[in-house]
Amino acid sequence: MSHPLPDGPILTPDAWTGPAMAAEGGWLQPLSPAETDELLAARRSALSTGKPMRDWTRADFPLPGLAARIAGWLAELDRGRGFVLLRGFPVEAHDETTLAEVYWGLGLHLGRAISQNTDGDLIGHIRDTGADPAAYGVRLYKTRAEQDFHTDGADIIGLFCLKSAKSGGVSRIVSSPAIFNRMLAERSDLIPVLFEPFPFDTQGQHKPGQRPWFDLPICRWDGDRLRTFFIAWYIRESQQHAETPRLTGAQQEALAFIETTANDPALYLDMSFQPGDMQFLKNAAVLHKRTEYEDWPEPERRRHLLRLWLVEEAFSAGDAALRKGVAPGE
Template sequence: MPQTGPAVWAAGDLTAADWMVPVGTEEAAELEAALTAAHAAAPVPALTRLAPILADVTTRLDTGRGFCLLRGLPFDRHGAAAAEAALLALGMELGKPLNGQAPAVSRLIGLPLTEAGTRSGPPRFHTEACDAIALLCMTNGPEAPPHVLVSAGAVHNEIMRSDRAALAELYEPAPLIEEGEPVLRAVFTVTGGAFAARYTRHAVEEAARMPQPGAPPLPVGLRPAFDLLDKVCAEPALMLRIEPRPGDLMLFNPHLVWKLRTLVEAAPDAPEAAQEFRRLRITMAHSRRTVAEPG
């Protein structure tokens, strides 16, 4: 069945009003107070005025377009440490931040232009096992590439129109390596009526190169299905390009919206870069995850 609903979109279907969430002066002042407190190493106050906006964000991520961008918050005015503390406080209003063994907020920098311009092979998307990814723009130079989003539901429907056999392959679980562990997962799933999609071709191909004992072989038709999926993801009509400004907060549900990776993790003490973001991964009350995650 084709996927339907607000999360199934092409770039031309949308205007900035569909995904931009402007923030008023009172809400911005509330975050300003939180940043000031974080900068002084004081407790971050509750974000009561921002709460309705964050509730709207939750709805947008789960049952809306699958992504949004908050503009007008003063994240970039008090330094990185304060911004990270405020981002974490905001994330706790949306759900439970994931941290595991590492800090919850990660520093991301842009790929060097030489590497970004020569990178080849299949597209690499954010595939974190969470319900929302928040990317806070700290610095974004004019030479930085745009951030590219595609609707997983729209990709699904294009594949259905062109090759139903390939679509069937993408619904079949395949062995892959995730965080060093072998798992089975399909690209597309529908559980309890809820559509979810995670595309990890590189992890599937890694598992095929180093098969685990007893793991099923890679289905013969899966690589051609991956090739078709890559082709569809690269269709200009589907690719929405966004150019974040410093202080912008982009959030997306990686089970509904796929974002091309243009950033890499960097150590907190690494030199400053022309393009810097902070990433927070969040689990939410209503999850589309298809694999149970550790707490």
């Protein structure tokens, strides 16, 4: 079965390089005191409805003053760079419940929250739980270990930094169209492989009677934009199941090329989260990783991020296979 392929390099705005983005800086969007006040007022309005937080609607969480900026952020995610970083929310002045409610409410204006795992978690808590990063099925966001470049199971991935690590824990992102362009220039023979199905391990998140892997191509092309879904270690771990299709030599080369290229400083962009930062990424256009970190010894100071997985149907980026809560997170 043939799959549509781009007829040349990807030239859309999401085909950026990290050094260029670091110099340009337009993706960093400061929040004004008036805007943070509006977010807090919207929270109070939503609480006054008496509804549980997960039942709030956009109308329950009104943000008329931020509406134009939110529309701009969505346009940037969908048709621009594919990422934004909001900075300046005063997290130190509020408790965790308030911050989660504010973040949830803002998320209502960016998409629809979906479950991040089979437990049905709609807001994820990113912190070190002491889990063994080498154990099968342990999602690395629950550890301090490095997570290599990957995508998650939603259209928009959101992280809200409540507390940062003592050192490390850098958010590193890279353009998947830029990786495609590098492969096209250096290993064009591998391009068709990206559009063929790869087996992804479910990490034990499948239901009884279902097979422990699912098939999905790394790349899809709709004639306009490139869409990427990539978790290399899930692909490799699928090989532990005897019934899973074996990876071909070309598939293994393609995985290695993507990993090596993503980790090239000429392509990636680093963000050191500050408390109050909110990062939003378009899953189909941006791979992300987290470097290893050292945490504070005091429990109350330890690194803590909130996570949202959002579906925005206008993006047409995620499909049902990506929305099963099997992607790794941060």
